[in-house]
Amino acid sequence: MMEQYERSAEFVDILLASYWPELGPQVARALDGVPGPVVDVGAGGGHGTRVIAAAVPHSEILAVEPSPALRSVLMARVHEAAELRERVTVLPEGFLQARLPARLGAVVAMNVIGHFDPEERGAVWDLLADRLVPGGRAVVNLQPPTEPVAVPQFRSGEARIGRRTYEGLARAEPAGPEQLTWHLTYRTHQDGELVDEVAVSHVWWLLSEERMTKELGERGLTPKAAGSGMYVIS
Ligand SMILES: C[S@@+](CC[C@H](N)C(=O)[O-])C[C@H]1O[C@@H](n2cnc3c(N)ncnc32)[C@H](O)[C@@H]1O
Structure with missing residues (x-):
């Protein structure tokens, strides 16, 4: 799974940037008044880590990022800002393997829950309950579609740096009743010409609101919809 990010990290961070405004x-609203420490699950390059730091001042943050390539972006982003460097710890393991404090104020899992298979997801919910x-509280988003349907190719983002423009394209197809295979293509253009193209594929475990509510309910937790596919779990 991590291999896809090793090949796409240079594009993933700059293209995810456009979603964070x-x-x-x-996310900041969902974290209002929350105690620390806060875990950023699958922090990527740290767009969310920065938001958490502003939303929960003075709190300790544990940014968990298992992909070495994306973690390099995260480390640089944290290191160059004194305010982050003081209170963000970057952990290189997966969330379920990471060395986390025994008690947590908040867990933020943005654009990541589909990377966990149903058994791992159960362990994620157990960890929240414990x-x-x-x-x-936890803040989690579910990305559409939540059913195994084909998604025709769409433009997932664009960013320009200097003379080059980077374009993300995405499409998906069902891979069984609970999974989609996402096919992601990153194109680089310069002077109107396509100069590079990187294609990666990965599986994504589907999760509907109903199923999440059931799984969480079994552990005494309740998700509340907070708009745009985001849920606050407590
Ligand atoms: C689509 S990116 C989202 C990054 C960031 N949360 C954001 O929204 O900008 C998904 C991230 O989840 C990470 N990831 C995948 N499996 C993980 C796991 N088991 N534990 C923690 N992070 C994981 C990936 O390495 C990747 O950085």
Whole structure:
């Protein structure tokens, strides 16, 4: 699974950047008044880590990122900002393997829950049930579609750096009743010409609101919809 990010990290971070102006204020609202420490699950290059740091001032943050390539972006982003360097710890394991504090104020899992298979997802919910402090919460988003349907190719983003423009394209096809295979293509253009193209594929475990509510309910947790596919779990 991680191999896809090794090949696409240079594009993933700059293309995800365009989603955070909308996502950031929603995550910040969901974290209002939350105690620390806060875990950023699958922090990627750290767009969300930065939002968490602003939303939960003075709190310790554990940014969990298993992909070495994306973690390099994260490390640089954290290191260059003194305010982040002081209180963000970057952990290189997967969320379920990471060395986390026994009690957690909040867990933020943006654009990542589909990387966990149903058994691992159960372990994620168990961890929330065991470790969230009273008044703590998790913030998770579900990405459409939540059913195994084909998704025709669409443009997932574009970014320009200097003379080059980077374009993301995405399509998906069902891979069984609970999974999609996403096919992602990253194109680089310069002077109107296509100069590079990287294609990666990965599986994504589907999760509907109903199923998440059932799984969480079995552990005494409740998700509340917070708009745009985001849920606050407590
Ligand atoms: C689509 S990116 C999202 C990055 C970031 N959360 C954002 O929204 O900008 C998904 C991230 O989840 C990470 N990831 C995948 N499996 C993981 C696991 N088991 N534990 C923690 N992170 C994981 C990937 O390495 C990748 O950085």
